[in-house]
Amino acid sequence: MKPVEPRLQRKLLAWLLGPLAVLLVIDTAAAYWNSVRFSDLAYDRALHEIGREIVLHVKLDGGQPRLELSEAAGNILLLDPDDLLFYRVTGADGTVLGGDADMPPPREAPRATGTEALAPRFYRDDVGDAPVRMMVARMRAGTGTGPGTPLVQVQVAETLHKRTRFAWEMVANIVLPQLLLMVMATAVVWFGVSRGLQPLQRLRRAVSDRSHLDLSPIDTHDVPGEVRPLVNEVNDLMARLGQTFDFQNRFVADAAHQLKTPVSGLKAQIELAQRETDPERVRHSLAQLYISADRLSRLVRQLLSLARNEPGALASMQLRPLDLNAYALEVSMEWVPQAIKRRIDLGFEGADRPLMIDADPDRLRELINNLIDNAIRYSQSGGRVTVRVNVGGSNECRLAISDDGPGIPVPERARIFERFHRLLGTQEDGSGLGLAIVSEIATLHGARITLEEDTDGVGNTFSVFFPLRGAGPSPGLSAS
């Protein structure tokens, strides 16, 4: 048997870690987005400051703004160890006062016709091939603050290196501990699941170590609650298997026991016949042998029939819809020659309409045969046997076989259905299995049997009540 843990363990881990990994990816994306926002907030302020500084270098020359930014001052303002900085200053009329030539015009220009200094705007753009963060603002030229001081538009752009680095550092700070947590969770879950599955491992060993003859229930003491119903079902199945084994063992023992006596008798008769010299006596011995062999063959037939109809035979039932009325008449007719031979008046009283039941025809025939055989054999010559079919209780129909032979004493009425049980003083041959077979076939059909005195107080009536087709549970299911 393959070990069960790895597959179950892998499944559990996949279910736990899969969603966790998806969450981690979402979380990383959210963390990155937030980090970019925060780094922009921090560095945008610096860009705005640079813009302000540059505007301080705008002088008014006869009322006209002019940028006077020396190289040294520009270097101080625009030199950064990580990024490249670009700028451009434009007058109110759109003339470029100074700055980098390849600086693109503002994409989100401050309103051009206004006279107010405007709050800066920030956005992503490109200078040449380099992606940048751009600041655009409109400020009063130089140090002037009065409303007469002309407005200039300042653009400052910065490449993104330190912003990206800052954002990734933040992401790493957030995500790394989570990754570590996931690895730890994996280890803990792996360990926990292995521990949790140990009882299953023990259960597997307990089952694989046991002998095939040991059908005692598996101990559920240590079994986890989720698996206990399954183990209980297995225990139930083993109990049923045990019953079947018991039945088989009993049957084999009974059969061997019952066969031993007639076989020894046959042997003794053969030995006797071998010693005979008178042809007449030899013929008589052979006739006796024939009767004994016939008896033995009937016993074997009945034993096989009993085995075929044991309680576990439900699966081999060939159920089909069948009119009990017509079928009982057909089977009864086959007994007419036998009845005539014994001078028995065999009668049939059917119902006035078909009575449909679900039945296995071969088994139903065996049941009827055994009951008619008993009725004919155990009633006196010249007697009367009647087969009746009619509606029984609600949703039932009744097959009754009555005779006018000696009544079966009340204390014996239940016992005659046991195997090998025969009434004391019975003159007729028989193996004592017929009614046991009848009882098993009835059970397989969900039918019940009763035995009463015949209606006129003489003889016996065996009644079998079958569920009518379409009423109640299907045959066999109710049989237990």
Ligand SMILES: Nc1ncnc2c1ncn2[C@@H]1O[C@H](COP(=O)(O)OP(=O)(O)OP(=O)(O)O)[C@@H](O)[C@H]1O
């Ligand atoms: N209709 C009947 N009238 C009187 N006694 C009966 C009747 N049916 C059964 N019995 C008694 O019940 C006993 C058991 O019957 P059952 O049919 O089980 O076995 P059997 O007839 O002896 O053997 P077989 O297996 O050959 O049928 C019989 O031996 C007989 O004594």
Ligand SMILES: [Mg+2]
């Ligand atoms: Mg019988």
